[in-house]
Amino acid sequence: MSTELTEPAEATGEAVPDEETPVTLRGRLAHWRTWRTRRPVAARALSWTVTALAAVLVFGALLLPNRVGALEYNRFTRLPVEAILGAVVVLVLPRRPRVIVAALSGVLLGALTVLNLLDMGFLEYLGRGFNLVLDWGLLDDAQAYVEDSMGKATAVGAAVGAAVLVVLLLVVTASATVRLSNLLVSDRQTGTRATLIAGTVWIACSALGLQIDGVPIASDRAGGALKIQARRVQDTLHDEAAFAKEAKADSFGNTPGSQLLPDLRGKDVVFTFIESYGRSAIEDPDIAPGVDKTLDASTEALKKAGFHAKSGWMTSATYGGSSWLGHSTTMSGLWIDNQQRYRTVMAGDHLSLTKAFQKTGAWDTVGVMPGVQKAWPEQSFYGLDKVYNAFQMGYQGPKFSWSTMPDQYALEAFQRLVHGKKRDKPLMSEIILTSSHQPWAPIPKLVDWDEIGDGSVFDPIEKAGLAPSDVVTNSARSKQEYGKSVQYSVTSLTQWLERYGTDDTVLVFLGDHQPIARVSGTNASRDVPVSIVAKDPKVLDKIASWHWTDGLKPAENAPVWKMSSFRDRFLTAYGSTPHPSED
Numbered sequence: 411m412s413t414e415l416t417e418p419a420e421a422t423g424e425a426v427p428d429e430e431t432p433v434t435l436r437g438r439l440a441h442w443r444t445w446r447t448r449r450p451v452a453a454r455a456l457s458w459t460v461t462a463l464a465a466v467l468v469f470g471a472l473l474l475p476n477r478v479g480a481l482e483y484n485r486f487t488r489l490p491v492e493a494i495l496g497a498v499v500v501l502v503l504p505r506r507p508r509v510i511v512a513a514l515s516g517v518l519l520g521a522l523t524v525l526n527l528l529d530m531g532f533l534e535y536l537g538r539g540f541n542l543v544l545d546w547g548l549l550d551d552a553q554a555y556v557e558d559s560m561g562k563a564t565a566v567g568a569a570v571g572a573a574v575l576v577v578l579l580l581v582v583t584a585s586a587t588v589r590l591s592n593l594l595v596s597d598r599q600t601g602t603r604a605t606l607i608a609g610t611v612w613i614a615c616s617a618l619g620l621q622i623d624g625v626p627i628a629s630d631r632a633g634g635a636l637k638i639q640a641r642r643v644q645d646t647l648h649d650e651a652a653f654a655k656e657a658k659a660d661s662f663g664n665t666p667g668s669q670l671l672p673d674l675r676g677k678d679v680v681f682t683f684i685e686s687y688g689r690s691a692i693e694d695p696d697i698a699p700g701v702d703k704t705l706d707a708s709t710e711a712l713k714k715a716g717f718h719a720k721s722g723w724m725t726s727a728t729y730g731g732s733s734w735l736g737h738s739t740t741m742s743g744l745w746i747d748n749q750q751r752y753r754t755v756m757a758g759d760h761l762s763l764t765k766a767f768q769k770t771g772a773w774d775t776v777g778v779m780p781g782v783q784k785a786w787p788e789q790s791f792y793g794l795d796k797v798y799n800a801f802q803m804g805y806q807g808p809k810f811s812w813s814t815m816p817d818q819y820a821l822e823a824f825q826r827l828v829h830g831k832k833r834d835k836p837l838m839s840e841i842i843l844t845s846s847h848q849p850w851a852p853i854p855k856l857v858d859w860d861e862i863g864d865g866s867v868f869d870p871i872e873k874a875g876l877a878p879s880d881v882v883t884n885s886a887r888s889k890q891e892y893g894k895s896v897q898y899s900v901t902s903l904t905q906w907l908e909r910y911g912t913d914d915t916v917l918v919f920l921g922d923h924q925p926i927a928r929v930s931g932t933n934a935s936r937d938v939p940v941s942i943v944a945k946d947p948k949v950l951d952k953i954a955s956w957h958w959t960d961g962l963k964p965a966e967n968a969p970v971w972k973m974s975s976f977r978d979r980f981l982t983a984y985g986s987t988p989h990p991s992e993d
Contacts, residue, residue, distance in 0.1 A: 461593060464586035469493065471519045471583060472632045476529035476539065479932060484622050488629035489612050497605040500591040501598060512591040516584030522635055523583070524576055535926045537729030537936070542639055543646045544749045548732070646750065653751050657744055657760050662981055663991025665761075667770040673952060673985035675772055677944075678829070678837045679916045681764065683737055684899045685781075685847040686892070687921030689723065689937040690930040692963060696886075697893040697929075704897040705963040708904040712943060712962075715908045720950055720958035721941040723970040726923040729936050733781075734788075736922035736938075736973065737842070738762075741792065743977030756791050763977045765793025766986070767838035776828050778803075778841040780813070780820045792840060798827060807865025808872040813844040815865060816854035817899050820844075821906040822862045829910060836914065846899045848926060850891035851876040853898055859909060885928050892929050904962075907943065917943040918980075939964050940976070952983045 472490040475481065496515060500508055528540035594601040614620075616628035662670070691701045709719060727747040728735040738755055739746045741762040746752050767773040777789065777797040789797050800814040803823035810816060824841060845854055852875020857867050881887050907917055921938030924930045941962050944950055956979070959965040971979070982988075 461589060464589045467583060467586045468590060471523045473629060474523060474526050476526045477533055478530050484625045487622050488627055490629045491612055492632045494605060494609050494612055497594055500594055501602055508591055509588055512587045513584045516587035517580050520580040520583035522632060523579060525639060535730045536732060537927060541646060542643055650750050654754050657755055657758050660760050660991045661978060661988045662761050662986060664989040665987055669987040670766045670770050671984050671986055676836055677914050677916045680839045682841045682843060682903060682919040683922045684843050684919060685733060685922060686925040687846060687896055687938060688924030688930060690924055690934055691896045692939060696889050700893050701896050702963060704900055708900060709961040711908055712904055716945045717943050718950060719941050719943040719962050720953060720960060721939055721962055721964040722958040722968045723937045723964055724940050724973045724976060725970060726936045726938050726973050728923045730926040733922040739973045740976050743974055745974040756788055762792050763980060764840050768793035773838040774833055774835045775838045778820060778824045780815050781842055781844045805865045807868040810852055810854055810872055811849055811878050812847050816868055817843040817845040817902040818856060819862055819865045821902055825910050843899050846895040849878040849882045850895045851878045851881040853891060853895050888929050892925050913945050916949055937970055
């Protein structure tokens with residue numbers, strides 16, 4: 411060992427490794443302990459800082475609400491009973507069990523924090539909390555949405571970052587609870603006295619109902635959150651069995667094809683869902699002016715073409731996303747508000763409205779699904795003879811964020827591939843339009859229908875549009891662009907009907923759900939508009955008893971039905987005879 415290396419070590423008392431000596435963990439710990447001895451003031455300050463941060467983390471996690479709107483200071487000026495009960499347990503346990511219990515409690519608290527954060531996200535986007543049993547699969551859908559909207563690199567980075575943060579949170583929270591437990595037992599007498607005082611204060615605040623800015627000081631937030639999660643799991647497991655029985659009962663399950671929809675024979679019926687087309691688009695003061703103008707103009711344009719419309723409201727089974735729940739609820743006549751119910755229905759033989767057309771043998775049935783980019787076994791449930799997905803419509807233009815193609819192109823492709831061809835039977839079609847899907851950037855613009863071609867005409871429009879990152883973090887911009895996207899989708903659909911509709915065309919179109927809370931508002935309803943459009947006056951006469959509003963814009967006081975009631979009302983209005991199946 412050289413003199414240059416040994417002299418500083420001897421002078422300071424530190425063991426300095428030479429190039430041949432590996433730096434071991436034990437050596438690092440020894441060096442740390444030596445630093446604490448040499449700089450006691452700094453070490454003490456660092457220790458108390460870490461302890462304070464540990465206390466902030468633990469108390470913050472115990473008091474963390476599960477809604478973004480509840481993240482206010484008064485939520486964190488409360489006294490959590492869970493901390494007091496934890497202190498009691500720590501004080502009575504021997505060292506090893508105490509450390510194990512403290513670490514496990516920290517992991518549990520970290521997991522609860524993750525669930526609270528998931529609740530925040532789900533409430534913000536879907537209007538409901540996270541379901542421990544059903545919703546893990548939706549995280550994959552969320553990643554796919556981010557990838558489609560912002561690119562694969564962003565999606566992968568977000569997924570990896572989220573996983574690292576979750577693991578880090580569990581480890582840090584466990585370390586924090588162990589550290590606080592060590593502090594508490596370092597002076598058991600003082601710790602016991604402080605715990606008794608805190609318990610007494612909590613009981614007094616609870617008994618007297620003391621509050622800070624309307625929020626009770628005595629808190630059991632963490633325990634309440636655990637109860638909520640446990641209740642969700644219990645309700646989900648109970649609902650699974652109850653709904654499976656409910657789905658077997660069907661008022662039209664045994665109706666022969668000859669007795670289904672006799673009053674629509676010979677008509678080309680088109681069912682169209684417009685993504686995120688909700689009541690807020692028509693009534694929110696920041697969104698409605700442009701959308702209402704479009705609906706009024708489209709109503710007049712259709713009148714000139716010989717079409718008339720009636721419109722009402724339906725309450726969707728979903729909110730902010732999970733569009734397939736709205737589609738399946740409308741078509742099945744069952745309330746499908748979670749993924750388990752959806753799987754149950756898709757695996758069963760409950761009669762969907764679209765399949766009723768197939769069952770008659772009087773219609774060819776087709777689906778146009780530009781949002782479908784993989785195998786779609788649901789085709790059988792919906793009774794569709796042929797389905798055109800995102801890759802089967804000849805589109806060569808750019809994607810518009812999540813939307814694989816503009817609605818105008820999808821409708822023109824439907825005309826070219828199906829609707830415009832000569833057929834031996836009338837056509838029943840189900841079309842899902844996607845241009846109004848979040849993040850509403852970039853938004854397509856209408857082009858001349860004769861210039862659509864293979865979709866390349868949309869290249870400069872997509873390049874000139876806004877980037878998703880310009881919209882997703884700005885609520886005001888999101889509202890503005892959402893309204894524009896609905897105007898585009900409605901105009902595309904009604905122009906298609908003006909251009910290609912016939913005396914025998916019947917168009918039924920509706921929204922699948924409201925847009926996310928950032929756009930529709932935290933207290934928005936789940937209502938969506940629904941319209942039926944036809945040239946033949948007999949078609950609309952059949953629904954006169956529904957008391958819907960004339961035109962494409964339903965009145966504020968127009969009837970509001972649950973979306974699950976539509977199938978039976980529609981089948982009945984057009985002459986179908988109920989023959990219930992056994993449950």
